Amino acid sequence: MTRTFKPSETVDFVVVGSGAAGGVMARELSQAGFSVVVLEQGPRLGAADFEHDEFKYQFLSGITNSPVTSPQTFRDDPAQTAKPPPMGNSLVYARIVGGSSTHFTANYWRFHESDFKERSMLGAIPGTGFADWPISYEELEPYYTKVEWEVGVSGLGYASPFDPPRSKPYPMPPLPVKSSGVLMERGARKLGLHPFPAPMAINSQPNRGRPGCAHCGFCIGFGCEVMAKSSTLYTMIPEAERTGRCEIRPHSYVFNVPLDARGRTTGVLYFDADKREQFQKARAVVLSANGAESSKLLLNSANGRFAHGLANSSGLVGKYLMFNQGSGVHAQFAHELNEYKSVQVTRILHDFYEADPKRGFYGGGGIDARMGGQPALWALASGADLPHWGPELKARLEAFPRSMMSTGHCTSLAVETNSVSIDPTLKDAWGIPAMRVTYKDHPDDLAMAQFLQDRAHEIMEAAGAEKVWRSPPRLARGGVHLLGTCRMGDDPAESVVDKYHRTHDVPNLFICDGSSFVTSGRGQPTMTIQALAFRAADHIAQFARRGEI
Amino acid sequence: MTENERNDMSRRSFLTQGTGLFTSLWVAGQWPGIAAAAHHADEAANSPVPLGFTYFNAADAADVEAICAQIVPSGATPGAREAHAIYFMDRTLATYFSASAPAFSTGLTEFQASFRTAQPQVARFAAADPDMQNAYLKTVDHTPFFETTRMLTILGMFTSPKYSGNYQGAGWKLMGFVDQHGFSPPFGHYDAEYQGFVPYETGKAT
Numbered sequence: 001m002t003r004t005f006k007p008s009e010t011v012d013f014v015v016v017g018s019g020a021a022g023g024v025m026a027r028e029l030s031q032a033g034f035s036v037v038v039l040e041q042g043p044r045l046g047a048a049d050f051e052h053d054e055f056k057y058q059f060l061s062g063i064t065n066s067p068v069t070s071p072q073t074f075r076d077d078p079a080q081t082a083k084p085p086p087m088g089n090s091l092v093y094a095r096i097v098g099g100s101s102t103h104f105t106a107n108y109w110r111f112h113e114s115d116f117k118e119r120s121m122l123g124a125i126p127g128t129g130f131a132d133w134p135i136s137y138e139e140l141e142p143y144y145t146k147v148e149w150e151v152g153v154s155g156l157g158y159a160s161p162f163d164p165p166r167s168k169p170y171p172m173p174p175l176p177v178k179s180s181g182v183l184m185e186r187g188a189r190k191l192g193l194h195p196f197p198a199p200m201a202i203n204s205q206p207n208r209g210r211p212g213c214a215h216c217g218f219c220i221g222f223g224c225e226v227m228a229k230s231s232t233l234y235t236m237i238p239e240a241e242r243t244g245r246c247e248i249r250p251h252s253y254v255f256n257v258p259l260d261a262r263g264r265t266t267g268v269l270y271f272d273a274d275k276r277e278q279f280q281k282a283r284a285v286v287l288s289a290n291g292a293e294s295s296k297l298l299l300n301s302a303n304g305r306f307a308h309g310l311a312n313s314s315g316l317v318g319k320y321l322m323f324n325q326g327s328g329v330h331a332q333f334a335h336e337l338n339e340y341k342s343v344q345v346t347r348i349l350h351d352f353y354e355a356d357p358k359r360g361f362y363g364g365g366g367i368d369a370r371m372g373g374q375p376a377l378w379a380l381a382s383g384a385d386l387p388h389w390g391p392e393l394k395a396r397l398e399a400f401p402r403s404m405m406s407t408g409h410c411t412s413l414a415v416e417t418n419s420v421s422i423d424p425t426l427k428d429a430w431g432i433p434a435m436r437v438t439y440k441d442h443p444d445d446l447a448m449a450q451f452l453q454d455r456a457h458e459i460m461e462a463a464g465a466e467k468v469w470r471s472p473p474r475l476a477r478g479g480v481h482l483l484g485t486c487r488m489g490d491d492p493a494e495s496v497v498d499k500y501h502r503t504h505d506v507p508n509l510f511i512c513d514g515s516s517f518v519t520s521g522r523g524q525p526t527m528t529i530q531a532l533a534f535r536a537a538d539h540i541a542q543f544a545r546r547g548e549i
Numbered sequence: 550m551t552e553n554e555r556n557d558m559s560r561r562s563f564l565t566q567g568t569g570l571f572t573s574l575w576v577a578g579q580w581p582g583i584a585a586a587a588h589h590a591d592e593a594a595n596s597p598v599p600l601g602f603t604y605f606n607a608a609d610a611a612d613v614e615a616i617c618a619q620i621v622p623s624g625a626t627p628g629a630r631e632a633h634a635i636y637f638m639d640r641t642l643a644t645y646f647s648a649s650a651p652a653f654s655t656g657l658t659e660f661q662a663s664f665r666t667a668q669p670q671v672a673r674f675a676a677a678d679p680d681m682q683n684a685y686l687k688t689v690d691h692t693p694f695f696e697t698t699r700m701l702t703i704l705g706m707f708t709s710p711k712y713s714g715n716y717q718g719a720g721w722k723l724m725g726f727v728d729q730h731g732f733s734p735p736f737g738h739y740d741a742e743y744q745g746f747v748p749y750e751t752g753k754a755t
Contacts, residue, residue, distance in 0.1 A: 052709075054707075055708035055712055059704065059708075060645060156746070159746065159749075174746075176734040176735075176736075177740050177743055177746075178736050179736060179740045181740070182739040182740050183739055185746075197746060214730065215731055215732040215733065215736070216729075216730055216731045216732070226731075335737070335738035336725075336737050337736075337739060338736045339736075339737070341736040342732065342734070342736055374726075375707040375720070375721060376704055376707040376708045378724075379703045379706070380700060380704075388699065389621075389686070389690060389699055390620070393620065393621065394621055394624070394626075394723075397723055397724050398626060398723060398725070400724040400726065401724075401725040401737075
């Protein structure tokens with residue numbers, strides 16, 4: 001029986017959000033001896049509730065934020081009036097216990113040393129907020145190792161000559177290679193590149209009480225039916241509950257963080273499952289609601305002291321939104337690959353990870369080999385600019401088992417006008433002002449995406465593809481990597497949280513999720529979100545013990 | 550699928566004019582309706598004889614099914630007709646996508662009218678010979694109505710049979726997809742012959 005608390009009980013910490021960061025916070029703070037209530041917008045589901053149903057999860061908002069109840073508006077120019085996008089919400093995340101760690105692909109790349117100090121290495125980029133992080137790779141390394149061992153990551157350390165330093169090997173060997181990985185490795189090695197086994201937060205063998213992967217193929221967009229994917233739903237959250245000091249409270253939508261006369265928060269206001277307002281009292285509040293929702297909550301919590309949003313004296317809450325640009329090619333081979341089986345990615349390469357001024361633009365990234373989608377999504381989207389109906393479409397569908405993708409994932413520059421703000425008129429199903437998204441890629445982001453797509457094309461041809469096809473990279477109209485909107489930094493005028501994730505403005509309010517990022521990394525952010533959460537929790541616990549919150 | 554491919558879907562449209570099927574795709578937030586549809590879907594999946602139509606009348610269903618059959622033609626492997634894509638469309642326009650049903654009806658009416666203008670000697674699209682159908686669709690294959698019909702045809706062929714399409718897994722058979730809970734390696738031809746990862750001299754693989 002897990003512990004429960006009454007809203008009127010003052011707990012040590014209330015954590016808003018139960019995803020990649022919130023799950024880690026819950027486990028670390030409760031194991032450190034503190035009482036914790038985690039408030040999650042969505043329901044709690046388990047492995048038995050998930051199914052192989054593309055229509056439900058990819059087209060009917062089965063576990064993601066629904067545009068019907070949680071609508072957003074979008075524009076690519078701050079001078080425009082934002083409108084609800086025809087394709088549904090721009091910013092998509094899983095709205096269930098475990099958050100987006102439940103439905104993610106589970107690519108778990110560490111950042112490299114350069115990611116934290118590129119501004120110093122490369123200089124300023126006009127028109128952007130390109131900046132160094134206030135922490136280094138060395139400071140984060142022990143926490144990356146903690147993610148690998150305590151959340152559970154499969155991989156092969158130092159398999160890539162470009163790997164950053166690591167203090168321990170991976171706890172599990174890489175997942176079995178798929179044909180896409182073999183072909184990408186074949187083509188890339190021919191070109192003198194260095195493909196290597198992809199680090200994935202999926203068990204390649206039984207680990208910490210969870211089974212190895214069943215290779216069902218339904219990872220991206222789906223909850224794992226065998227608990228092999230290292231979602232916080234299956235890892236951090238049960239361990240937090242086992243302390244007897246942590247309650248996970250689903251169907252709890254936090255909409256305001258009020259302050260007392262001293263400028264400190266005393267808890268959070270939320271709607272319960274029956275849409276009744278509740279107030280959970282707490283000594284300190286940690287926002288881990290994701291890079292979009294944490295900003296929305298702060299902006300909707302404006303008060304007399306912070307007229308433009310809570311903890312927003314810098315004016316940067318919601319700004320510098322980054323997605324990670326990307327681009328891919330499709331390739332068809334002579335024999336069957338059967339990419340619909342097993343995990344998305346088994347081989348990647350980081351030869352183009354570092355920015356190179358000789359390219360003429362800023363950016364860096366990685367390239368992977370992947371399936372690209374289960375049947376319905378693949379059939380809808382794999383055509384690029386080829387004929388999209390009739391015998392040509394049918395021939396392409398029949399070649400599904402012989403097809404794969406190679407995809408580039410890269411940087412997005414921090415541009416101040418790219419942002420999450422509050423829509424002036426639209427409200428959600430709870431009557432709360434809705435999120436407005438403003439986004440237009442920096443030209444360098446598109447140039448980098450194009451560069452990686454060209455390299456991926458070469459790799460597939462070198463691998464012996466019968467056919468390679470693609471569409472040019474296009475402006476992003478939305479994203480699932482929600483980064484940068486409450487950036488960390490030492491200067492309160494230039495950042496929202498300090499290097500320990502404490503807001504510069506409110507001493508007992510912390511923010512830790514994708515919003516803390518200063519730069520975007522190269523496309524796979526969740527590993528770093530969790531390393532930051534382990535590190536933040538470590539420091540927050542020390543502050544609490546010393547009476548410094 | 551990459552984010553850009555999602556953009557492609559949007560660009561090619563469905564209803565990027567904002568009247569939108571994609572907006573109403575998300576009507577799915579309304580679970581009571583979904584439960585009713587799922588109940589029907591289970592019946593349809595288990596029924597050897599297709600159930601009747603709810604949203605379409607018989608003549609409209611024939612026209613739309615003729616379009617579907619051009620999008621994914623029949624032949625040595627099943628096409629949209631054999632996969633009962635039309636029944637998926639009927640059920641979803643009556644349930645999940647009901648908010649878009651009026652826009653779809655308008656699009657269909659316009660399609661039928663413009664076909665009559667182009668081919669006054671043929672009573673309706675479904676009655677035209679396949680070559681004429683194919684030639685006509687080439688003139689309208691970037692309209693929102695066509696793109697929407699294409700999207701629904703594909704969803705009706707390749708999503709779970711419990712939504713009334715993909716009859717007896719016909720769409721999955723066409724794509725060579727095996728609906729199974731899990732698999733064991735090797736998964737395909739190339740990984741079966743893989744000799745193992747050879748570390749780089751510069752690496753320190755652990």
